[in-house]
Amino acid sequence: MGIDRATLPSDLALLHDRASAGDQQAQYELGLQYAAGVQVPRNCETARSLWRSASTPTGGTMWIYSPPVGNGTTGRVIPINNGSPRPGMDVAREALANPALCPESEAIQR
Secondary structure, three states: OOOOHHHOOHHHHHHHHHHHOOOHHHHHHHHHHHHHOOOOOOOHHHHHHHHHHHHOOEOOEEEEEEOOOOOOOOOEEEEEEOOOOEOOOHHHHHHHHOOOOOOOOOOOOO
8 A cells, every 4th residue: 555554643643454354344434534634634636545345346256267287278367256245435425526625736745
């Protein structure tokens, strides 16, 4: 995520840990903290990155290509189960679309 956990207050460090583990709600909430500059410097680039992660669908089956191994074999496609499919969060998509929260043109404010 590009966030230095050591610089975060303890409550945000826990939120960071959940967000790093793929918790979409934590990604959304941490994005709000960066968008508003609450307990951290305002950073729209980080906020939008977190919201993109929270809005991305996860889980389900992913198909991976495995190249040929050895002589005379062919490559194949292998299904990998990534757990139950979960849609991305609508509220995170709405945050990305709302320029009042954090405009795309505003990369970093210090």
